[in-house]
Amino acid sequence: MARLMGNSHLEQIAYNKIRELILNGDIKSGEKIVQDQLAEQIGVSRTPLRQAIINLERDFLLEITGQGIFVREINSDFIHSVWEVRAVLEGLACRICADKMDSPTIAYLRALFDDAYLRWGENGEDKYFEADMIFHSKLVEIANNPILEKSFNTTHVFSVQFKIGLLRSPEITHQEHASILDALEARDGELAEQLMVNHIRNGAAYIKNNALHSKQ
Amino acid sequence: MARLMGNSHLEQIAYNKIRELILNGDIKSGEKIVQDQLAEQIGVSRTPLRQAIINLERDFLLEITGQGIFVREINSDFIHSVWEVRAVLEGLACRICADKMDSPTIAYLRALFDDAYLRWGENGEDKYFEADMIFHSKLVEIANNPILEKSFNTTHVFSVQFKIGLLRSPEITHQEHASILDALEARDGELAEQLMVNHIRNGAAYIKNNALHSKQ
């Protein structure tokens, strides 16, 4: 038996490689996938490849129709759709979290952001982006809702590529993050939810109004 | 080339059969799945079976861990988690729909509910349940957000089995449905969203407070 059961080795490798190819643009949007070619290109057989394909469809990177398997077109409309959903999902995470978060965790997240914000400009944006990722992931983790967690993960695939936290200036988003943490600390789930929803919708609006910036 | 590309024949058959087995309780919660046995039981080879398994995991019916593949335990906690997510997803659908729905569609849905509500009691609950399903699906369809649609579909798997629309008396839910339609007609997305969220959360609360009623 291969070491990992669910995400076995080659299946995971195939998933990652194809994901890279798509997000890097090495496979063009809308392009049709022919299994033999792709399998050979990434060096696995069609069996793990097909399994990877199913997962890539779940994560919205591929589109399976009656006509074949195609690379999804990731235009700003699509990303906007993702962010619309992210908004309510992570809003829900906040709502649930408000009752569950302990002070140390809140302090940790606050420090994480403050630190990253201070360093922003010198070290580049990576630190701030990382804090943003941790922030969002952590909330979902604490919410402890398996459905939410999985749904979040699939939308999250794009967050890595299209960094909403950096679309708008950290000067603005830092304030939004702080407000959310305040609401969480005050155990005001309703408010925290609303703030988070707005936070992400602001990013979504930005996407709609501006060209899409791939890779930071 | 087999007729259907994405959801090919045997893969889909396997998916449906396994889904039945799980939701009927023929395979017990938490039970470990051994591929050979299951494949023989439902009469397909392991290749389409494994593909079906991946999709069943996406739909939260199976759980894949390092130790194997297991039937997910569908207790009331879990269903509650599903409904928490459904609430915000379908709330979002309402918000988006408000700007898009035309009068005929609203009239259609209203008639659908009124008719089903009138017949409720005589014909049993099936008609009302069907209307409920159409209502929720239609809104998601009109919202026309691919992410929302897919996420909805995965949570929807359980709606068929655990009929929230019937958990509480149609006397109550019928009123809620009507209010939502009113809000949509008034193009008040904000209100429609809130009403839908509450509608589903009411069901979620019911689940939390009562034993789980499988299959109506």
Next chain:
DNA sequence: AATGTATGCGCTGTATACATAAATATTAAT
């Protein structure tokens, strides 16, 4: 020239064969 028919190729879905890792049983040793 146009429409119908046949032949071949490409690609897919599926079954099966194989190698390896886990689990289980069996033996050996203290």
Next chain:
DNA sequence: ATTAATATTTATGTATACAGCGCATACATT
């Protein structure tokens, strides 16, 4: 008798082989 070590069976992941369908090109028929 209990543990350690080895063998045997079981189950998994992966590769490959096979069969069928669609599509295109070539050929035939009118």
